[in-house]
Amino acid sequence: MEFIDLRSDTVTMPTREMREAMYKAEVGDDVYGEDPTINKLEEMAADMMGKEAAMFVTSGTQGNQVCVMTHTRPGEEIILEEKCHIITYEVGGLGYLSGVQARLIKGKHGAMNPEDIEAAIREDDIHQPSTSLICVENTHNRAGGTVIPMDVLQKTHEVAQRHGIPVHMDGARIFNAATYLNVPAKEIAKYADSVMFCLSKGLCAPVGSIVAGSKEFISRARKFRKMMGGGLRQAGFLAAAGIVALQKMTKRLQEDHDNARLLAEGLNTIPGIKIDMDTVQTNIVICDIGGIGIDGNEFARRLHGYGIKINGGYGASVRFVTHYGIEKQDVEKTIEAVELIAK
Numbered sequence: 001m002e003f004i005d006l007r008s009d010t011v012t013m014p015t016r017e018m019r020e021a022m023y024k025a026e027v028g029d030d031v032y033g034e035d036p037t038i039n040k041l042e043e044m045a046a047d048m049m050g051k052e053a054a055m056f057v058t059s060g061t062q063g064n065q066v067c068v069m070t071h072t073r074p075g076e077e078i079i080l081e082e083k084c085h086i087i088t089y090e091v092g093g094l095g096y097l098s099g100v101q102a103r104l105i106k107g108k109h110g111a112m113n114p115e116d117i118e119a120a121i122r123e124d125d126i127h128q129p130s131t132s133l134i135c136v137e138n139t140h141n142r143a144g145g146t147v148i149p150m151d152v153l154q155k156t157h158e159v160a161q162r163h164g165i166p167v168h169m170d171g172a173r174i175f176n177a178a179t180y181l182n183v184p185a186k187e188i189a190k191y192a193d194s195v196m197f198c199l200s201k202g203l204c205a206p207v208g209s210i211v212a213g214s215k216e217f218i219s220r221a222r223k224f225r226k227m228m229g230g231g232l233r234q235a236g237f238l239a240a241a242g243i244v245a246l247q248k249m250t251k252r253l254q255e256d257h258d259n260a261r262l263l264a265e266g267l268n269t270i271p272g273i274k275i276d277m278d279t280v281q282t283n284i285v286i287c288d289i290g291g292i293g294i295d296g297n298e299f300a301r302r303l304h305g306y307g308i309k310i311n312g313g314y315g316a317s318v319r320f321v322t323h324y325g326i327e328k329q330d331v332e333k334t335i336e337a338v339e340l341i342a343k
């Protein structure tokens with residue numbers, strides 16, 4: 001049985017063009033800086049983010065954690081949105097790897113209010129930790145793939161600058177945000193000192209993410225990446241797919257957004273299912289299935305029986321993610337299956 005897999009955009013497979021590019025890739029030892037394909041990918045990525053330099057990392061998690069390590073020292077405090085990926089899904093790495101503590105702020109659709117951020121910045125007081133980083137997530141995964149409004153991002157950056165604190169953007173899906181806002185990704189990244197984005201989600205590369213920032217930041221980050229075991233050798237095979245991801249796959253994301261909207265509109269008409277349609281902006285749909293009287297795990301189990309995969313998740317809240325390979329008819333089939341389950 002061929003499943004319709006809506007668990008995540010991480011399940012995407014490399015395209016034929018990626019496989020060919022990987023086969024033919026020129027490679028070298030990247031720890032010596034001698035892999036031409038990695039070097040090309042890093043230059044392209046830096047340019048697309050409007051930053052001086054960029055570095056390939058094995059995963060989004062490694063990228064975020066290396067950035068936190070590079071920006072902070074143990075004992076400091078960093079500000080994050082309460083449901084962000086770094087807090088929810090990175091295995092407590094902040095405390096374990098960087099020795100920092102987290103100050104969490106409740107966001108609206110994943111975006112923290114800049115005034116709340118400013119109020120959370122610590123004073124120069126002998127008792128208090130220093131605030132050394134502000135992290136934003138764009139698009140915001142658990143809020144439903146929501147995009148931080150540009151004016152909020154700009155104000156966040158102004159607050160950070162006023163206090164001399166850097167901003168890190170977890171832009172795992174920054175190209176989805178750029179597609180939604182219809183701006184180049186660098187217009188979003190300019191409000192952050194460092195940005196991480198993933199090649200391996202909607203962009204379909206098999207492995208890898210990018211961290212971008214100033215030359216000085218990236219050269220310090222390279223050392224932390226090495227410490228974390230992320231110094232790769234002939235990584236150009238992976239970078240070759242990443243180059244295709246940047247050149248081609250960044251341009252087709254609207255299709256995934258259209259499918260997500262279609263899915264959300266269909267699901268939202270089913271009695272017992274509730275979706276905050278304001279959050280349906282990119283390729284993620286979060287819905288509350290509380291009204292149909294089963295929990296997310298049971299819902300996922302029943303969908304599985306119709307050939308559809310989703311993650312069970314949190315109580316009555318379930319997530320659907322559209323991506324390359326999910327077509328309109330898959331969306332229609334999913335809506336029909338949910339209608340049968342909800343009956």
Ligand code: TLP
Nearest residue numbers: 008010059060061062085089141170172
């Ligand atoms: N998100 C994954 C899971 O980890 C939850 C998913 O299926 O959505 N930042 C954000 C905003 C992410 O959504 C993810 C992955 C990451 C970072 C981490 O990327 P990887 O999986 O490459 O470590």
